[in-house]
Amino acid sequence: MADISLRNVSKRFKSVAAVDGLSLEIADGEFTVLLGPTGAGKTTTLRIVAGLEQPDQGEVWIDGRNARGLEPASRDVTFVFQQYSLYPHLSVFDNLAFPLRSPARRVAEPEIKRRVEEIASLLRIAHKLTNKSTQLSGGEMQRVAIGRALVRRPSVYLMDEPLSSLDAKLRGDLRLELKRIQQDLGATILYVTHDQIEAMTMANRIGVIDKGRLIQVGSPRQIYEDPDSVYVAQRFGQPQINLLPAGLLPNGALPRGAVTVGARTEHLELRKDKGGRALVEWVEHLGDQNHLHLRLGEHAITTLTPPDTPFKSGDQVAVGLAKPLYFDAQGQRLRSA
Ligand SMILES: Nc1ncnc2c1ncn2[C@@H]1O[C@H](COP(=O)(O)OP(=O)(O)O)[C@@H](O)[C@H]1O
Ligand SMILES: [Mg+2]
Numbered sequence: 001m002a003d004i005s006l007r008n009v010s011k012r013f014k015s016v017a018a019v020d021g022l023s024l025e026i027a028d029g030e031f032t033v034l035l036g037p038t039g040a041g042k043t044t045t046l047r048i049v050a051g052l053e054q055p056d057q058g059e060v061w062i063d064g065r066n067a068r069g070l071e072p073a074s075r076d077v078t079f080v081f082q083q084y085s086l087y088p089h090l091s092v093f094d095n096l097a098f099p100l101r102s103p104a105r106r107v108a109e110p111e112i113k114r115r116v117e118e119i120a121s122l123l124r125i126a127h128k129l130t131n132k133s134t135q136l137s138g139g140e141m142q143r144v145a146i147g148r149a150l151v152r153r154p155s156v157y158l159m160d161e162p163l164s165s166l167d168a169k170l171r172g173d174l175r176l177e178l179k180r181i182q183q184d185l186g187a188t189i190l191y192v193t194h195d196q197i198e199a200m201t202m203a204n205r206i207g208v209i210d211k212g213r214l215i216q217v218g219s220p221r222q223i224y225e226d227p228d229s230v231y232v233a234q235r236f237g238q239p240q241i242n243l244l245p246a247g248l249l250p251n252g253a254l255p256r257g258a259v260t261v262g263a264r265t266e267h268l269e270l271r272k273d274k275g276g277r278a279l280v281e282w283v284e285h286l287g288d289q290n291h292l293h294l295r296l297g298e299h300a301i302t303t304l305t306p307p308d309t310p311f312k313s314g315d316q317v318a319v320g321l322a323k324p325l326y327f328d329a330q331g332q333r334l335r336s337a
Helices: 042-050 092-101 109-122 138-150 168-185 196-202 220-225 230-235
Strands: 004-013 016-026 031-035 057-062 077-080 156-160 188-193 205-210 213-218 242-245 260-263 268-272 278-285 290-296 299-305 316-321 325-327
Touching: 004 042, 016 031, 016 042, 016 057, 016 205, 016 213, 031 196, 042 057, 042 077, 042 156, 042 188, 077 138, 092 109, 092 138, 109 138, 109 168, 138 156, 138 168, 168 196, 188 196, 196 220, 205 220, 205 230, 213 220, 213 230, 230 260, 230 325, 242 299, 268 299, 278 299, 290 316
Parallel strands: 031 188, 031 205, 077 156, 156 188
Antiparallel strands: 004 016, 004 057, 205 213, 242 260, 260 325, 268 316, 278 290, 278 316, 290 299
């Protein structure tokens, strides 16, 4: 395995700054997730690390070596693409074995068999090895595509939204499996996605990226609990963080310059109160929990409540704040005294 270092990397396509001065260190054995919306520069960043794209500026170091001038094949990285493509005429076994059979690698057949069976079992597709790849479900096909990347034992794995084409149940299963496999192999993974749940559940560290720029890097917990800006705060948490004018709700002293209060469920204290200023508009039942939709004058507030919530629509509620987040007029976080 190996570490990756991106040093002030930029890449333009005509007028678009796809990647803009991006610096990021990924330690050996670390699972790093870049989270950002479509067009944020995620795929371009991966392609630069893989050597499929040359940066206009900056450097990529892999395993302590400057990768400049190194062909993709010499970089010892493997890429799982968003759109997986298997060889339809080959069996699952032969699809998995394919990267090991390239003439450059010259892996002996018994070793190929051993590694294919090991990876198939990790991915729980060992019983499908003789199937043609067309005789698989979507989830199984994607497992084979991931398996083809894992079987080679490269220094670095690059994964471009590999779960985005799957249904919710399979995404959940494969999230867990990818994390387990990464830990078993001690793999260094750079994984990009627009899905906050994938980032929160799999990453050792998350980098939030927008318009080619890295906005904040930290552990999932740091990024969730201690965001630097409204932008980052809004990327995490379901329901989305409530943004309210400072002073709307009773609170102690505000930090100087506070314009916006960010309140997630854990920052709100609700109490049924006939004189309360907020009104329960509706309770959205999700089974294991509820979304409680409140109205306070012109402001909407949404929080989570347990399934046995005492609140129902029409209730008047008193709303208090407990250590919420504060932001200035530019949306930057104010860490209060
Ligand atoms: N080959 C290309 N030619 C022109 N523009 C591109 C090319 N690749 C990416 N872009 C542009 O660069 C920006 C970042 O794209 P991309 O890295 O694919 O983002 P993401 O993967 O986060 O959706 C987008 O505005 C995209 O349209
Ligand atoms: Mg992309």
